[in-house]
Amino acid sequence: MALRRSVPAEIRGGAFRYPIRQVAAHPLAEACAILGLAGTCPRPRRVPVIKLKNELWNDLAVRPGSYKKSHQPGLPTGAGNGIIAPHLRRPKVLRILVLANQKGGVGKTTTAINLGTALAAIGERVLIVDLDPQGNASTGLGIARENRKVSAYDVLTGEATLGAALKETSVPRLYIVPGTIDLVGLEPEIAARADRAFCLKAALGGFLEEQTRAPEAERFSYTLLDCPPSLNLLTINALAAAHSVVVPLQCEFFALEGLSQLLTTVEEVKNTLNPGLSIHGIVLTMFDSRNTLASQVVADVRGFMGGKVYETVIPRNVRVSEAPSHGKPVLLYDLKCSGAQAYLRLATEVIQRERQNFGPPSAAANAAGALEPLDT
Numbered sequence: 084m085a086l087r088r089s090v091p092a093e094i095r096g097g098a099f100r101y102p103i104r105q106v107a108a109h110p111l112a113e114a115c116a117i118l119g120l121a122g123t124c125p126r127p128r129r130v131p132v133i134k135l136k137n138e139l140w141n142d143l144a145v146r147p148g149s150y151k152k153s154h155q156p157g158l159p160t161g162a163g164n165g166i167i168a169p170h171l172r173r174p175k176v177l178r179i180l181v182l183a184n185q186k187g188g189v190g191k192t193t194t195a196i197n198l199g200t201a202l203a204a205i206g207e208r209v210l211i212v213d214l215d216p217q218g219n220a221s222t223g224l225g226i227a228r229e230n231r232k233v234s235a236y237d238v239l240t241g242e243a244t245l246g247a248a249l250k251e252t253s254v255p256r257l258y259i260v261p262g263t264i265d266l267v268g269l270e271p272e273i274a275a276r277a278d279r280a281f282c283l284k285a286a287l288g289g290f291l292e293e294q295t296r297a298p299e300a301e302r303f304s305y306t307l308l309d310c311p312p313s314l315n316l317l318t319i320n321a322l323a324a325a326h327s328v329v330v331p332l333q334c335e336f337f338a339l340e341g342l343s344q345l346l347t348t349v350e351e352v353k354n355t356l357n358p359g360l361s362i363h364g365i366v367l368t369m370f371d372s373r374n375t376l377a378s379q380v381v382a383d384v385r386g387f388m389g390g391k392v393y394e395t396v397i398p399r400n401v402r403v404s405e406a407p408s409h410g411k412p413v414l415l416y417d418l419k420c421s422g423a424q425a426y427l428r429l430a431t432e433v434i435q436r437e438r439q440n441f442g443p444p445s446a447a448a449n450a451a452g453a454l455e456p457l458d459t
């Protein structure tokens with residue numbers, strides 16, 4: 084209550100100065116503050132009051148009309164740049180997004196970690212499932228190898244439930260099912276099974292059932308599936324279980340190469356295993372403004388994929404690449420760096436698209452055995 088009283092005085096009138104000293108102790112609280120601050124609010128009157136969900140800011144409501152209306156130079160205009168206050172309510176269903184691209188090193192894991200952190204920072208309860216035998220998402224979130232006794236492998240083979248495998252991370256509301264090298268052996272092990280493409284879906288189905296019995300505060304709103312760099316059975320399991328695909332695409336010469344193969348695979352999965360599957364969006368990663376080719380790549384990808392490409396472009400930023408070696412998302416490692424800021428904007432865009440384009444799973448998808456909505 085004290086916070087609520089103190090803030091309007093700080094935000095009233097032109098420039099919006101957040102009382103950072105009150106939140107500096109908690110990096111995620113600061114993340115929330117920046118989420119409300121950065122960029123432009125294109126249609127302030129139409130945007131409802133944003134309620135920042137954070138332990139420290141639970142009672143703090145900020146009016147978007149008081150956002151600073153400066154455009155950030157060098158960044159694209161539009162929804163991605165403008166941090167529009169989304170309805171920061173939980174989705175009615177557990178949304179399962181898969182980070183997929185058969186190319187390695189394009190930013191799948193980095194996006195899973197930092198998009199997950201950003202979603203958690205704005206109040207969502209997020210689970211990352213690390214499906215890569217390299218276990219980079221687990222390492223990047225500070226889960227030591229000796230603490231991966233129960234892993235995604237155990238979940239996919241049915242030896243453990245997803246609920247039993249998930250681990251807390253240092254980020255409040257962000258959990259992970261760790262990945263281990265055992266996943267390399269999964270494919271030959273399940274290849275002969277008729278349900279080999281649905282192991283993850285079955286595990287997630289069981290998890291959803293558990294979730295319906297959990298108190299509301301303990302229910303997850305997003306699951307991010309971090310895929311290995313190939314279109315193998317692990318990736319197919321992820322595509323068969325997900326609602327939507329987020330494709331990280333590196334801003335390099337060969338960006339479009341392989342994208343059509345991935346899109347074809349998504350289409351095949353949609354036609355056979357998962358009718359409800361859709362492309363959520365394409366996120367351009369590792370953009371280097373000094374490289375003239377990078378801008379051309381952005382233009383080409385936007386020309387090819389149109390509105391499917393998120394407005395937010397993730398810049399190449401050394402802090403992003405340093406963060407995993409500290410076992411931290413970049414949002415905690417260096418919240419103010421351009422990479423962290425971009426991931427906050429991406430999270431806002433993801434939520435906006437969720438609201439605009441993706442309702443609860445369609446009746447057809449449910450009939451085909453897709454995951455049941457949570458009753459929240």
Ligand SMILES: Nc1ncnc2c1ncn2[C@@H]1O[C@H](COP(=O)(O)OP(=O)(O)O)[C@@H](O)[C@H]1O
Binds near residue numbers: 312399400
């Ligand atoms: N925006 C970025 N700026 C700088 N380095 C990045 C950025 N995104 C990812 N990286 C680095 O690029 C490498 C590959 O990223 P990663 O997310 O592991 O790709 P993938 O999971 O697709 O294989 C990692 O070393 C990561 O730290």
Ligand SMILES: [Mg+2]
Binds near residue numbers: 193219311
């Ligand atoms: Mg990876």
